[in-house]
Amino acid sequence: MPAPNPPNPMKTMQVVYRVAGAASEIEARARAIAVEQSIEMPPGAVRNERVMREILGRVEDISDDGAGHFLVTIGLALETTGGEAGQLLNMLFGNSSLHPDLELVDLVLPGEGGPYFGGGPRFGVEGLRRLCGAVGRPMTATALKPQGSTTAELARLAGIFARAGIDVIKDDHGLADQGSAPFAERVGAIQAEVDRANRETGGRTLYAPSLTGGPRRLLAQLSAARNAGVRAMLIAPMISGLGALQELAGEGLPILAHPALAGSARLAPPLLLGKLFRLAGADAVIFPNHGGRFSFAPDQCLALAEAARRPWMGLAAALPVPAGGIHLERIEELLAFYGRDVMLLIGGALLEAPDLESAAQDFVERVAAAGSRT
Amino acid sequence: MPAPNPPNPMKTMQVVYRVAGAASEIEARARAIAVEQSIEMPPGAVRNERVMREILGRVEDISDDGAGHFLVTIGLALETTGGEAGQLLNMLFGNSSLHPDLELVDLVLPGEGGPYFGGGPRFGVEGLRRLCGAVGRPMTATALKPQGSTTAELARLAGIFARAGIDVIKDDHGLADQGSAPFAERVGAIQAEVDRANRETGGRTLYAPSLTGGPRRLLAQLSAARNAGVRAMLIAPMISGLGALQELAGEGLPILAHPALAGSARLAPPLLLGKLFRLAGADAVIFPNHGGRFSFAPDQCLALAEAARRPWMGLAAALPVPAGGIHLERIEELLAFYGRDVMLLIGGALLEAPDLESAAQDFVERVAAAGSRT
Known part of the structure; x- marks a missing residue:
């Protein structure tokens, strides 16, 4: 393999893998990863000089990570992604996901990476706050459940939540386009109910329906949602595609x-949910909170929240949305833990409260009160 | 939790998870999975009788799988998928992918599941054979590489492969819509070259470009491919979505x-690549062959191939396509291993041969010869 010239650093991204293996073999393994994630063929058989110089991945760093693992940094040409988020994921981990000895842990993009992928969140933390009139405080969210409910039942719930002043009401991610509450019917009825509540209270609750399906279905749902006056959307990028x-x-x-299907990957959650979802344009990123039904550790949750909202290539901050079995008694603890730039998502705990209306009001008031103290 | 009535078995799918845990806790864990993958809220708070009876997942079986693991079978209502493949994946493993203690290992659908999801492969093994004039024999495939090549270079390669009589020429999955060979330009030039070769030889080589991107981009690529006279397509469903x-x-x-990104999941490859890709309509399923660059075991490869092609709900068989570092000397061994209903995909090994033309011809002739002996 001829030694390639140094790349233009403005056009290279650094991809970091954690690789299991022996020290004696890690250099060869690192080179194999660089080939697999770029030209995917024997380098000796490449006849195009530019491909060898600018496209072939190169090993930029190998460092011992302890316990028989190494952190391997591969430089890949930004142009191989074509600026498309799904193809970025393909370049980062497409074939290497099929190898059990490595995890994808980080990505460093040159400054031009932000605009190249579309500019990230168009609203972000401050945009969402502005839309909901939630300036200077943490935000509240809840979910419409369970799947199998009728449209009328879901719309009634949405009305209660909106009247309580919850900032964002999203479809449960299990709501798709089922017979029990077909998408267009459901979304129209719920948005109408939320609009009615907003008019009554002067509030600005957003409703985010779950968009699902292949290209034509997704675009048809987008169109139906617009027609219904919807002003926010929910999508599960690991199911519908990061490109979607x-x-x-x-x-x-x-x-x-x-985050549906996002946890099955050997793909670090702070990178996937925090950085990549933000890069692809998510304004708010839902993730499993620590101490709930899921097993994310506090450190991992905080790393994810920080990846979503810290300064990065001039992109707007995405709002971290911890979720998954949060009980009402944890509101103050979690706001202290995450800080003010957060949206707490409480679903089931509201639904099982003896009095749904007052539980929802309690949620809203305590978040506002805790926020004014931070 | 009230005991629900038995479901209509025609409307329930059985989902099998392998769960790590203690015998004393497995029943509670199984019930938690059944809730997480259906109503996703405390069952006691559900007020709709039908949801409790027909939508709430139920534990149908728990069996010891040895070494601190259990096979847990959950019955889920087919209607929760709305017949949409992405939503099926969401129902099978969306939130549970976020739990590290379980893998998704199998899915049993009622007979009506086939048509409900669209009917599976429209061409399948026999349809692909018919299109390529490959009746009664194994098939051959190769890939256009490397990414970063110019359109002219890729078209030249395609011409050589088509003249050698390879059945299917696909884009490398790293080819998307990059500046080095933009989709519409590349696909038009390659299809024209393949058409020219087919006219010269009387052959019927198919070219399958790689379609990528979110909904609008994917549909635009589909349209451009049709305009170019393309007669096959490649897609990576775990990147672009099973719904796509x-x-x-x-x-x-x-x-x-x-299979890009498919290996990162705790989701058994025979289920994901064999059954689910077939159910969603894949006519041919590419997977990492044993003994190549990837670590799939021979048993796993065979299980995957069988899942793709054995009789299932009346669906057409999908063609198994082993790939990933297959060398020419393994042709006979692999045809003996997989049988006649297979398509061998050899990419890099052709490209590094001293004489590309004769290596490609050798590939075609040896597959045909081995096939006539099976």
Whole structure:
């Protein structure tokens, strides 16, 4: 393999893998990863000079990570992604996901990476706050459940939540386009109910329906949602595609990204949910909170929240949305833990309260009160 | 939790998870999975009788799988998927993917499941054979590489492969819509070259470009491919969405499914690549062959191939396509291993041969010869 010239650093991204293996073999393994994630063929058989110089991945760093693991940094040409978020994921981990000895842990993009992928969140933390009139405080969210409910039942719930002043009401991610509450019917009825509540209270609750399906179905749902006056959307990028998130982010509505299927990967959650979902345009990123039904550790939750909202290539901050079995008694603890730039998502705990209306009001008031103290 | 009535078995799918845990806790854990993958809220708070009876998942079986693991079978209502393949994946593993203690290992659908999801492969093994004039024999495939090549370079390669009589030429899955060979330009030039070769030889080589991107981009690529006279497509369903595969399957062209990002999941490959890709309409399923660059075991490869092609709900068989570092000397061994209903995909090994033309011809002739002996 001839030694390639140094790349233009403005055009290279650094991809960091954690690889299991022996020290004696890690250099060869690192080179194999660099090939697999770029030209995917024997380098000796490449006849195009430019491909060898600019496209072939190169090993930029190998460092011992302890316990028989190494952190391997591969430089890949930004142009191989074509600026498309799904293809970015393909370049980062497409074939290497099929190898059990490595995890994808981080990505460093050059400054031009932000605009190249579309500019990230169009609303972000401050945009969502502005839309909901939630300036200077943490935000509240809840979910319409369970799947199998009728449209009327879901709309009634939405009305209660909106009258209580919850900032964002999203479809449960299990609501798709089922017979029990077909998408267009459901979304129209719920948005109408939320609009009615907003008019009554002077509030600005957003409703985010869950968009699902292949290209034609997704676009038809987008169109139906617009016609219903919807002003936010929910999508699960690991099911519908990171590319779908990227396209929807350009539609002028804020987007919540759901982590369904995201946990099955050997793909670090702070990178996937925090950085990549944000890069592809998610304005708010839902993730499993620590101490609930899921097993994310507090450190991991905080790392994810920080990845979503810290300064990065001039992109707007995405709002971290911890969720998954949060009980009402944890509101103050979690706001202290995450800080003010957060949206707490409480679903089941509201629904099982003896008095739904007052539980929802309690949620809203305590978040506002805790926020004014931070 | 009130005891629900037995479900109509025609409307329930059985989902099998392998769960790590203690015998004393497995029943509670199984019930928690059944809730998480259906109503996703405390059952005691559900007020709709029908939801409790027909939508709430139920534990149908728990069996000891040895070494601190259990096989847990959950019955889920088929209607929760709305017949949409992405939502099926969401129901099978959306939130549970976020739990590290379980893997998704199998799915049993009622007979009506086939048509409900669109009917599976529209061409399948026999349809692909018919299109390529490959009746009664194994098939051959190769890939256009490397990414970063110019359109002219890729078209030249395609011409050589088509003249050698390779049945299917696919884009490398790293080819998307990059500046080095933009989709519409590349696909038009390659299809024209393949058409020219077919006219010269009387052959019927198919070219399958890689379709990528979110909904609008994917549909624009589909349209450009049609305009270029393309008669097959490649898609990576775990990147673009299983729902995108399902929709593309209805477009009248055979589809190869690529496993990019599919290996990162705790989701058994025979289920994901064999059954679910087939159910969503893949006519051919590419997977990492044993003994190549990837670590799939021979048993796993065979289980995957069988899942793709054995009789299932009346669906057409999908063609198994082992790939990933297959060398020419393994042709006879692999045809003996997989049998006649297979398509061998050899990419890099052809490209590094001293004489590409004769290596490609050798590939075609030896597959035909081995096939006539089976």
